[in-house]
Each structure stands twice: as structure tokens, then as C-alpha cells.
Amino acid sequence: MKFDSFLGNSAAVSEIRQMLRGGRVPGALLFAGSDGVGKKNLALTLAKAMNCERRPPDGDDFCGECSRCLKAEEMLASTREDLERRRSLKDSSRRVEGLVYFDLQLIEPITRFILIEQVRQLRNVAYTYPFEFPRRIFVVDQAQAIHWQAVDLLLKVLEEPPPTTSFILVCPNAHELRPTIRSRCRQIQFAPVDESVLETLLATEGEVDRQHRTLAARVAAGSVAKAQAFNLAEFTARRKPWVEFLESLAGKTRGAASEPDWRRLFDSTRALTEKREELDETLRTGLMLLRDLLLVREAEGTDRIANLDLLPQLRTWAQKLDLARIELLKSGLDQAYRLQTRNVNQQLGLDALATALVQSPPQDVPVRR
């Protein structure tokens, strides 16, 4: 992807092109900011532009056709395959055997971490002359996942960067990196992409029909990658148990004279936790519904509400669920979110939460209208 076709974050893009034009790209850069806005793509674009033989006259892009641009593409394709291969290895001692001699290297977590051995290899290669390119470039994606025992190693390299090597660290939140690492890098900050930009993208790509584009853009919450991956059927299927959950709660909590529909409630918690690998996305969907619920309560208009198609239901739920319950629900989901990497039974957690929500005494906090 060339710089001109990059969507959003125009300030960051022009800062990078400015560096290229002036031939002043620092040896260590840090691209930080929201997920899915294209930081890694942009880092790779910059890496190609730094090595391209036939840059455009302004010198701030790559050509995509010269032998080095083609070679860079090849290296990336092999690196991606290599990372997949290493991730799938059962024998952990062999995960460290990888492609280490490329002049364009993409370093990503192989397990939950970027391993010490990966950083050790990076350091060893960094101090040798590049093999085929004038500059060797390491793009370290998910830099926050560098194993804590490897951070000092990386720091040493960043303190005395070899003259023919550049580093581009990529991470969602710069504050997750150690200050000593941060201070060695020139930081470029990325922001979520505007809803209007995402809607235009969706209109151009034509995968999402017109009446669902605003929904898709809002659910994507500033992420180009999420907007492109939006699938209405999948989204509504993931959201459905939340709708059931909130329906059953809202139907029974206020001054409940009759027993709540426990079966429906527990069916929904089971459905929510059925697919463990999707739990992260499921919890995000629930948290987004709660945020919408609060926005509806605050009667702030509809321009920030993501689940626009559920507006009538959201209004009903907001009438019936008091603020205390919404807050209880929010903290319950936050806790589930924190616990998701541990081996806990999330359904039990959600069942307990549902029970607490039904049994907590109603508090009549009037809804502002």
C-alpha cells in the first residue's frame, strides 16, 4: 500500500513523508495508537520507501516495481509464513529457528510474547551489514509483548543503533512500553479513524449495504480493519444472546412480582460463553451495548450510539434498568474481560451476575428524557 492510498491519520502520514523527503528518518521510531488503523502497514510502507531504487521525484514513497521493492514483498511473504510455522511448532526449543538474515524483518509475538531468543537474534543481525538493501529495517509489531527479560537487550541496541539499521516499534499504547524504550524512539501517534472515512470506505468496497454502513462504522470504532471485516450476519448472531440477556433482565427487574424467566436468562449466558475463542469479541459487543444504554439514558442524541438498529429496544431497557444495575452489569463485564485469559468458568460468572442483577433492590433513578 502506497502512502496515498492510506486511510485516515493524515497528520501521521505527512510527518513520515516529510522525514523521507528530508532524508531524516530516525534510527528508532515508535508507531503508537488504536488497533486496526494500519500502523504496521504504514511501517512496512516506510521500510520499502527507505530502500526503493526508483522513488518518485519527491522521494516520499516507493515504486512497487524495482528489484528491491519486489524483494521486500518476497521477504515479507516468507517472514509471514515463517512466523506461522514457528507458532505451530509443538517443540518450543525449535521456535527460535527462523529466517534471521532478511534485510526487512517483521518481528511479532510467537507465543504470547516476543521471545528472548527473537530479540537476541535481532541484536546479532542488527550489527552486521545489510545483505541486499542499503538499510536493514526491523518492524517490531506488538512491541508491548516483548518478554520482560528481553527488554534490556533491545534497549542496548536502541541506545547505540547500528548506522545501517532502523527500528520501527509498533504498539497500541506507548505507555505499555518501558519509559527507557519510549525515550529512545521518535514517537508517531495514531488516532481512531473518523466514522465518515470508514463509511466512505465501506461505500467504495460495497460489501455492506447502505442502511448498515453507519452501524458497521460505529461498531468498528475507528478501526479500518474492523470496518472491512464487518459482517452483518455474524455481528447480529454474536449480539443476539446479549439482546436476550438484556430483554430478560429488563422484563423482570423493576419491582418484579413474578419470577424472572430464568431459563431464558441462563440460555443467554450459555450462548454468550459457548465459543471460548470468540469471548473477547463477545464481551466487546456486550460492553458496546452497555455504553449505548448509558448514552440513551443520558438522552444525548443518537450520533454516538453504535447499535442504532436497536434504538427502540435500548430505550425500553434504559427505562427499565436503573443506573445501579447498569453499573453492576458494567463492572461484571469488565471483570469477565480481565479474567478471560485465565481458565475460569465464565458462564458461572455471568449466571452469578444475572442473579445479582435480578435480586438487587430496585432503585428508582428517573431517566432523563
Ligand SMILES: [Zn+2]
Ligand atoms: Zn521500488
